[in-house]
Amino acid sequence: MVQTIFSDTIVALSTPPGAGALAVVRLSGPAAVVITAAVFSKKSLTQAAGHTLHYGTLRDPDTGEIIDEVVVALYRAPRSFTREDVVEISCHGSDYVVRQVLALLLRHGARLAEAGEFTKRAFLNGAMDLAQAEAVADLIAADSALSHKVALNQLRGGFSQELRDLRARLVQFAALLELELDFGEEDVEFADRTGLARLLAEVRGVVLGLLRSFELGNVIKNGITAVIAGRPNAGKSTLLNALLREERAIVSAIPGTTRDFIEDEVSIDGLRFRFVDTAGLRDNPADEVEAIGVQRTRQRVKQAAMLLYLFDLSELAPAEVQAEMQELTAGLDLPVLAVGNKTDLALAETIRAFEQAFGAGQTPLVLLSAGQNQGLETLQAALVAQVRGSALENTASATIVTNVRHARALETAAAHLAAVQTGLDTGRGTELLAADLRHALAALGEITGEISSEDLLTSIFTQFCIGK
Known part of the structure; x- marks a missing residue:
């Protein structure tokens, strides 16, 4: 008891x-x-x-x-x-x-x-433990099926157990290294250096894997940022309003109405998307304010998890759309949906030309009329398919890091484990190896609260609501 x-x-x-x-x-x-x-x-x-x-x-x-x-x-x-x-x-x-x-x-x-x-x-x-306690707050805040699954997995101790297993394996070697320090004058080795190198490689692989999962975890926790970009008057604001089912953005026939980005969230099939309406992209902005908006659009695309490139079917040829998308996403590893708008105004041969041009490509094509609310279900299905087919969905039941504090602790642990490996490779003394291993263990222990301070606990729990 x-x-x-x-x-x-x-x-x-x-x-x-x-x-x-x-x-x-x-x-x-x-x-x-x-x-x-x-x-x-x-x-x-x-x-x-x-x-x-x-x-x-x-x-x-x-x-x-x-x-x-x-x-x-x-x-x-x-x-x-x-x-x-x-x-x-x-x-x-x-x-x-x-x-x-x-x-x-x-x-x-x-x-x-x-x-x-x-x-x-x-x-x-x-x-x-502390990681489970933080998962309580995440579970309360969960507003999508995916964020709920991840928070529940952490609350049940999946993440904590993985960390405990890692620490337990390292503690045994750390104890042997400390024992060597006690017998320093006798020049004996209790810790098998070859075995320690193998263990380090294993543990570092797990830690780095958890760190890589933070990018996905951040998306799960904060929503999948989908930027809507394209030329002025392509219908970006109309599409945002249609997806949100409310008049969130001003819609006008005057090009360049949107000068800054507007964003809001909606849940689609259990996934939370944060849609961002941006200023229209054109080479010669009408004024300085619009030019700043265009610059911000390009910056927002770089920060996005997904791009919806919206274009007016009656204004551009397929080759132009592909060239513009390629220029906008150059150097970015970014999922892209090509979204052809105003199907109600487009000629049948134009639609066929786009379907043929994108049919064999890697970029999915969705055709719709945002103003007439036609094809929105197809777009929503394509958005969900992009996520379902990614590592995001595949890791939904695995251990995913969603907490910034956890990610920073893992970064610290990874750095000290790398230092231990370097020490083994260069024949560094036992005292330095033991010190780096202690720091790595401490960083892992901070995540679950096995090592904690009053300041840390105060910082964490003051973010909760009063009754929790």
Whole structure:
């Protein structure tokens, strides 16, 4: 049984603020049950077993006033989220009722929880490691099927277990190197250098693989940035509005209306896309402001995860479109969709010419009319297909790094592991090898919280909501 390390009892609203059918007020700490029992109609609550529900009323003992009819969920330590005694009071979701309930519990000995304090207690009481605790916040924030899968995998400890396995394998060699230092005068080697080199190659491969996954993880967590680019009046703003199903961008027949980029998000088939409408690309902008917009468009394309190159079917030939796309994406490893707009105005032979030109190419072609809302389903399917066919989808069930802090720790670990390898290759002394290995182990330990500081914990948990 894990012993809690806190003597006070905290309370907070765990459901979103604002009026609703129900609200949940949560208490955690050694006096959670006693405090609740003092204001609850059923005094037998202190004797009740954990994982039980109790219906009754909350009453102010000083005035006798009934605050609300509630259901109390009781969880006994250590079988609770925080591994402390936890009480969750489901009351009616009136702001006034919630304020009254919180005030009542505070008067009877609880204190208001700080941001993320419930999850922080769960971590400090050993219910989860730091990476899992951070996954709680990611799971709450998940707004797509893919981000949900990744967060759930981390919450269940998949990432943490992989890191623990890596550290366990390195710790054995680190211990042997430290032992050599104790017998430094006798010039003996306990750690097999050949075996250590093999292990380093393995571990570095895993660490670098996790680091590479961060690029995908960042896309999963923050959405797939799809930039809509093309010439002025190609229909970029119209397409953005059609995809978002709202009038987000100004649409005008005047070329160069969009001077800066406009972006918004939408979920398609469980994937979150962030669409960016940009200034039209042309060689001779009308003024300095439009020129800056064109420059920003090119910069935004470089930062994108995907490009939708939109063109007016009636204005350009297939060779011109291909040349413009090639010029815009030169030097970039970027998935591109060629999107021909205004099919309602294009001639049949023009459409056939584009279909033939792109039929054998690597760039998928989608034909639509954004203004008439025709072909949007085809575009959405093509967007999803681009993601489903990429490493992004293939790694959805694997370990993916989505947290910047984790990525930085992995970078530190990789650098020190590389230094150990260099030391082995150059015959560096045991003391230096051991020091680099210790630093690598520390960096890996920081991710799961096996090595942590109060400043680090404060930085992490203050980003949580109050009731979590």
